[in-house]
Amino acid sequence: MISIAMPADNAPSFSDYQATRHFGSLNGLRFLCIAAVLWHHGPVWTSLENAPRIATRGFVGVDFFFVLSGFLITTLLMREASERGRFSLRGFYWRRFLRIIPVYFLVVTAVATYYIGVKGETQYLSQLPFYYLFLANFLTTDIPLLSPMWSLAVEEQYYLVWPLLLMILPPGWLIPVLGFLVLLNVVAVIGWLTPLGIAAFEAGPLRFAMFNTTYAPILLGSVVAILLHRPASFAVLARFLSSAPACLLSFGTILALLQWLPADLQGWPNLALHIAMAIALITIVIREDNALRPVLALRPIARVGEISYGVYLYHLIGLHIANVGLGAAGLATQNWVVLLIYTGISIVIADISFRTFERFFLNMKTKGWGRVRP
Structure with missing residues (x-):
């Protein structure tokens, strides 16, 4: 049996938080996010009669990934900037390039080659350039197996703009600007900007519109980072969110919202869910001995979380392989078998990719532009 460690009664100190270089629970959180995505794209929940609403919402794993990404990057x-007087934009973009681009381009190129080159489905040629330009979140149709790439486009757009704002904005403006952008995202999704003449428009295979998740969760992750980076706001958050009950209650609240929020999450319901995710994130990074650490730090869970980016990129390929193989074996209708097999295939491919192809580029992070100099 796994025991849940109860944090000490004293609130964590700001200096301890600042000294933390590796947040030990975050790979476990990544595991939860990718597990939700794998469940969502698997065949089980769609076959359930009267499935509970929470079972239909595995897609929110992407939203939590966004919150986590905004927090870590910021x-x-x-x-x-605090340690060296400023941060290096060149170094930041180089490190993000090495982590994101090589394996992303590998998957896009391999899938496009298969469908366009091998199968001769040339109708996808018009979409292909926009995957390389990270505009997939505005495509009206996708190349098969590449539909999850919209979220990578959102992240890359965030990476392009947010560091520049962080560098040029006065510190006192950061939270107000982020708050304004989050609210702007919400009202755009609801359609409140349409009366002002601001509406979606199309250009070729692209449709520029603010859709459901978009940028709000990643911006809220940045808000969390800023609040925890400031001693005064850290002290307030530590007082209310560093206890074991707060940690467990925050994650329980997410589960409750997933079950009880209305069927249409767009707009304010989604914002409520994203705020709950931001609060839950605070409870597991504000102190290392949080209540969920014994579970989130389990080695198999942490390992899957560590390679979760690859699992996300490869999982529809894994699903395709599982469907073809199990179909040939007459097991394609065994939904739980499909879910387990495709999950295993996705993890194995991602682990091999991480140890070989991705590791080659990750080892370059501390060289050249990626090296942080005093």
């Missing part, structure tokens, strides 16, 4: 940039 935290790293602000800490570098």
Whole structure:
């Protein structure tokens, strides 16, 4: 049996938080996110009669990935600026390039070659350039197996703009600007900007519109990072969110919202869910001995979380392989078998990719532009 460690009664100190270089629970959180995505794209929940609403919402794993990404990127940039006087834009973009681009381009190129080159489905040629330009979130149709790439486009657009704003905006403006952008995202999704003449428009295979998740969760992750980076706001958050009950209650609240929020999450319901995710994230990074650490730090869970980016990129390929193989064996209708097999295939492919192809590029992070100099 796994025991849940109860944090000490005293609130965590700001200095301890600032000294933390590796947040031990985050790979476990990544595991939860990718597990939700794998469940969502698997065949089980769609076959359930009267499935509970929470079972239909595995897609929110992407939203939590966004919150986590906004937090980590902003935290790293602000800490570098605090320690060295400023952060290096060139170094930031180089490190993001090495982590994101090589394996992403590999998957896009391999899938496009298969469908366009091998199968001769040339109707996808018009969409292909926009995957390389990270505009997939505006495509009206997708190349098969590449539909999840919209979220990578959102992240890359965030990476392009947010560090620049962080560098040029006065510190006192950061939270107000982020708050304004989050609210702008919400009202755009609801359609409140349409009366002002701001509406979606199309250009070729692209449709430029603010859709459901978009940028709000990643911006809220940045808000969390800024609040925890400031001693005064850290002290307030530590007082209310560092206890074991707060940690467990925050994650329980997410589950409750997933079950009880209305069927249409667009707009304010989604914002409520994203805020709950931001609060839950605070409870597991504000102190290392949080209540969920014994579970989130389990080695198999942490390992899958560590390679979750690859699992996300490869999982529809894994699903395709599983469907073809199990179909040939007459097991394609065994939904739980499909879910388990495709999950295993996705993890194995991602692990091999991480140890070989991705590791080659990750080892370059501390060289050249990626090296942080005093």
